[in-house]
Amino acid sequence: MRVHLIYLDTSSIYPPHYSCGLGSVAAVLRNAGHELTFSYIRNDEEAEVSLSLIEERRPQIVAFSSMSSMYPRVMQLAPLVKQVDNGIFTVCGGIHPTLEPGCLEETDGLDAICRGEGEDAFLDLLEAMESGREYLHIQNFNFRTDNGIVENPLRPLLENLDTLPFPDRELFGYEAIIDPRNSVYRCGIPNKRTGEFLFTRGCPFDCSFCSNRALRELYHGKYVRFRSVEKSIEELRTVIDRYRLEVILLHDDIITLKKDWFYDFFTHYVDSIRLPFVCNSRVGTCDEDMMRLLKEAGCHLLVFGVESGNDHIRNTVLKKRTSRAQILETFALAHKHGIRTYSQNMVGIPGETPRHFMDTINLNADLEPNTPGIGIFHPYPGTELGEMCREKGLIFRNELSAAERTETVLRLPGFRPEHIRYYNENFPDLVKRKARGNTKGLFCQETLLPPYPIFGGLIRYLENKRDAESASFLDRIKKVVRLVVGEELYSKMARVYRGILDQR
Numbered sequence: 118m119r120v121h122l123i124y125l126d127t128s129s130i131y132p133p134h135y136s137c138g139l140g141s142v143a144a145v146l147r148n149a150g151h152e153l154t155f156s157y158i159r160n161d162e163e164a165e166v167s168l169s170l171i172e173e174r175r176p177q178i179v180a181f182s183s184m185s186s187m188y189p190r191v192m193q194l195a196p197l198v199k200q201v202d203n204g205i206f207t208v209c210g211g212i213h214p215t216l217e218p219g220c221l222e223e224t225d226g227l228d229a230i231c232r233g234e235g236e237d238a239f240l241d242l243l244e245a246m247e248s249g250r251e252y253l254h255i256q257n258f259n260f261r262t263d264n265g266i267v268e269n270p271l272r273p274l275l276e277n278l279d280t281l282p283f284p285d286r287e288l289f290g291y292e293a294i295i296d297p298r299n300s301v302y303r304c305g306i307p308n309k310r311t312g313e314f315l316f317t318r319g320c321p322f323d324c325s326f327c328s329n330r331a332l333r334e335l336y337h338g339k340y341v342r343f344r345s346v347e348k349s350i351e352e353l354r355t356v357i358d359r360y361r362l363e364v365i366l367l368h369d370d371i372i373t374l375k376k377d378w379f380y381d382f383f384t385h386y387v388d389s390i391r392l393p394f395v396c397n398s399r400v401g402t403c404d405e406d407m408m409r410l411l412k413e414a415g416c417h418l419l420v421f422g423v424e425s426g427n428d429h430i431r432n433t434v435l436k437k438r439t440s441r442a443q444i445l446e447t448f449a450l451a452h453k454h455g456i457r458t459y460s461q462n463m464v465g466i467p468g469e470t471p472r473h474f475m476d477t478i479n480l481n482a483d484l485e486p487n488t489p490g491i492g493i494f495h496p497y498p499g500t501e502l503g504e505m506c507r508e509k510g511l512i513f514r515n516e517l518s519a520a521e522r523t524e525t526v527l528r529l530p531g532f533r534p535e536h537i538r539y540y541n542e543n544f545p546d547l548v549k550r551k552a553r554g555n556t557k558g559l560f561c562q563e564t565l566l567p568p569y570p571i572f573g574g575l576i577r578y579l580e581n582k583r584d585a586e587s588a589s590f591l592d593r594i595k596k597v598v599r600l601v602v603g604e605e606l607y608s609k610m611a612r613v614y615r616g617i618l619d620q621r
């Protein structure tokens with residue numbers, strides 16, 4: 118079958134990256150003899166080029182891979198593919214249709230969605246189509262038919278990842294992806310040929326903002342799986358030799374999750390790979406001996422999701438279940454062994470206020486990560502926290518159309534969008550300043566004010582009464598506040614409160 122794969126990416130300002138998931142599906146289809154073409158789409162021009170390619174090649178199937186924030190592009194492109202040739206079968210896989218299967222009904226021009234892991238499912242579909250067999254019963258797919266949507270159950274997860282071929286990198290134009298000039302965007306070492314790998318699938322933790330828990334709940338049986346050390350090292354060796362890689366980026370959620378696999382893998386890595394690498398870990402899963410081995414193996418950067426410095430936000434809202442002491446100890450251990458650290462944080466979390474966020478700045482100042490990273494909280498569909506935001510009506514703009522993690526889609530009672538943006542844009546600077554004891558710029562105005570519900574509410578109440586007694590009481594309050602905080606801060610406060618009051 119002739120299949121055109123489309124990878125959608127909203128980060129149009131960054132160079133393209135590699136998708137290990139789509140690369141794996143592509144390898145399985147190619148090994149079975151199907152003919153593949155590929156488009157990487159970040160903007161309208163690339164979408165145009167892709168449509169021209171489809172017109173020229175006339176594939177029988179166009180398959181999109183989409184995360185939630187990229188799904189509007191699928192909605193835009195699927196009907197255009199049908200305009201090129203109504204006979205092309207269009208299908209979308211990826212995390213969005215997996216957790217939001219209702220998207221099929223809402224998308225004109227889309228014939229099917231694929232939920233969960235796509236390798237075996239796509240293979241079954243293509244084989245059935247090629248041989249003219251009926252395919253509407255194939256597991257993992259939902260189909261649009263004249264009689265409505267046909268939903269099929271999910272097949273069990275692949276138990277043995279070693280049965281998969283190594284992901285296809287050629288299709289992605291891998292040479293351009295590993296271009297040394299792009300390495301810095303992927304936390305690699307600047308100006309080095311940096312290759313991406315994924316040897317594990319799944320994570321056993323329950324963080325409320327992460328899709329792992331939602332995915333795990335879709336399945337029964339073993340969710341966390343590791344490719345064997347032997348196959349993982351073989352894949353590394355093959356790709357390093359072929360593409361002359363200089364730095365390795367391990368995308369596994371928690372490379373330190375399974376101790377026996379970890380020791381086996383990195384012992385082999387020390388023996389036969391020895392290239393500098395970047396990987397993700399989790400506070401509480403990496404002890405001193407593991408740090409020692411990571412260093413010996415060439416760990417250039419170790420990434421930890423700190424998420425929030427406030428214990429309530431981190432552990433009750435985000436369900437990260439890591440203590441402040443554990444976080445401090447883990448970062449100190451990494452630094453003791455000379456490993457650079459990256460701390461991943463969020464701002465604009467449901468229930469968060471600037472006061473909570475000060476704890477994130479303070480904790481990061483204490484951790485002294487080499488890179489204090491930040492992103493704006495995004496309520497991913499299907500996640501526990503995403504669904505809570507939907508139920509509570511916190512989402513004020515279409516979350517699918519926002520620039521994911523760089524702008525907020527939430528209306529939080531205690532955290533204004535412009536302040537979320539301010540902290541997102543200035544976080545690394547603020548952390549570094551705080552670590553040096555300099556608090557300049559640390560507080561955007563609102564953080565200095567008494568909580569709005571008390572103080573702002575009192576002002577509004579007195580203003581609304583519009584009688585002489587209230588007006589004089591209000592004047593007296595203003596004089597006292599002016600005296601206490603000084604003229605400059607008072608005028609900032611007046612602006613902020615006015616802004617808040619006007620908004621409501």
Ligand code: SF4
Pocket residue numbers: 320321322323324327328329330370399422
């Ligand atoms: S530990 Fe990381 S990967 Fe695992 S559920 Fe939490 S956020 Fe997701």
